[in-house]
Amino acid sequence: MKFENNLAFAKTLDSADNLRDFRQQFIFPKHNDKEFIYLCGNSLGLQPKVAKEVITRQLDNWANYAVDGWFDGDEPWMYYHKELKKLMAPIVGALPSEVCPMNTLTVNLHLLMVSFYQPKGKRIKIIMEGGAFPSDQYAIESQVRFHGYDPKEAIIEVFPRDGEDILRTEDIIAKIEENGEEIALVLFGGINYYTGQWYDMQAITKAGHSIGAIVGWDLAHAAGNVPVKLHDWDVDFACWCSYKYQNSGPGGISGIFVHEKHFGDTDLNRFAGWWGYQENKRFKMEKGFVPEAGADGWQISCTQVMPMALYHASLQIFEKAGFIEALRLKSITLTKYLEFIINQVNIALDYQQYKIITPEEFNSRGAQLSIIAKEQGKRIFDGLVANHILGDWREPNVIRLSPVPLYNSFEDVFVTGEALLSISKSIL
Known part of the structure; x- marks a missing residue:
């Protein structure tokens, strides 16, 4: 697939994504009523909306059955x-x-x-x-x-x-x-x-x-x-x-x-x-x-x-x-698109500020790109957070971004690239 660095292309990919509705089954963190783009699956996945319901059901089982819950009830x-x-x-x-x-x-x-x-x-x-x-x-x-x-x-x-x-x-x-x-x-x-x-x-x-x-x-x-x-x-x-x-x-x-x-x-x-x-x-x-x-x-x-x-x-x-097939196919494409977008940021900056150390071959990686920031890595990571994009920071200079196929979109990836370029230009 030939990728394009524009919002319309990202939205086209999302509209063709058979898994896009699963995004609605998760809760995204917010700050000032604005949702984060969440790219931190490598540390803690998002909460399924059904989580509160299943916990409440088990609390009810405890309340209703007490010790008999070990053998009685539906579960x-x-x-x-x-x-x-x-x-x-x-x-x-x-x-x-x-x-x-x-x-x-x-x-x-x-x-x-x-x-x-x-x-x-x-x-x-x-x-x-x-x-x-x-x-x-x-x-x-x-x-x-x-x-x-x-x-x-x-x-x-x-x-x-x-x-x-x-x-x-x-x-x-x-x-x-x-x-x-x-x-x-x-x-x-x-x-x-x-x-x-x-x-x-x-x-x-x-x-x-x-x-x-x-x-x-x-x-x-x-x-x-x-x-x-x-x-x-x-x-x-x-x-x-x-x-x-x-x-x-x-x-x-x-x-x-x-x-x-x-x-x-x-x-x-x-x-x-x-x-x-x-x-x-x-x-x-x-x-x-x-x-x-x-x-x-x-x-x-x-x-x-x-x-x-x-x-x-x-x-x-x-x-x-559909794990493994459907989710894995989306994961491969989503991560390839993130790789493309990071490379586009380097092109726009006219030097390799960001080096992807995760293998390029899809059989040697999952839904994660580890990116070395040549300069000001922590400031750039903090800038992403300030722009409601939450990845993961690892000392001394690695930003980990993980587009998760269950709940991340191609638009998430494009917007992350736009923010990364803007932050880089303002800091470097």
Whole structure:
């Protein structure tokens, strides 16, 4: 498609967008009664309008049933997570039995590492992306120390080549092969939070398995953003938050994936809790943990009804919109248009004030562009906010903009470009 830098063209694209009406299902923040253009899906998705309704319904269940709400009513809490599993599975390319909503992201990362990071002999190391989100860094460091190893010796980080911003797949695979006999676990983020690079998950998983390692993924920025196929790619485990691209609210429920090939492995360690016990015998209160089949066996505490209700509401919107196919197709075009508009701003300024470090190839990125501002980045970001355009700022000089296909429009992207050009001219 040949893009044009004008409002009429953006509106034409919007009029042809079969998903345009989903925008009306979300609440946009306002200041002085003017709505923001919201380009911050990489940190917190917008609130679905139905969120208040679903919370009120669960509050009513609590009021009307009290403790009997676990087994009575239209949505008994005892089995509520099973409704989510059916909707979560397509989001990450899994079987319903392989996923479960529970806890929060870093808690789940720790719980899964208890099972899948089992250093033995020479095979003690974890390989990960350099510059991973701090939560991943801290979790991995602490797990390594828990097993009695020095993180400096037991963690291998892979960084981009000198002068480059993103990792090359061949460099990741080469590092895996180079350290093959010493690697116990390959653990990457599906999409790097800072650069927006979507790693070749299938190739990296295959490389990790080829040297005898377990492979896991943190899908915080990938789940609900890009199409992943955890089951088909033979991924061992994964976890994600649901409050970014999946709009479940601040601190929303997390999800886990465990490949079905591990369900019968009785040698796996796990931190057990009552809610992960075999469901049909749970209330016998017997000693000796017997896990429920599938990913549900990694549960510890009882169902978090309110966060799950919010996630459930958003997942139903995804189902209606057509994740993965319809949303992904719009996302690709929307992000390409944003890329075009940023380049048009540079042309108008007559120099490269803005450098996009997110890969240009659509199979290597999702609904995010990370943009380095050569000069006055924070002032420019603040200028966007003052113009009711809300993205995300990352030190030292990156503006992250994420046009989300469920609720962003091509007009949003065009108006953002116009504002960015005007602000740049006034500041630089």
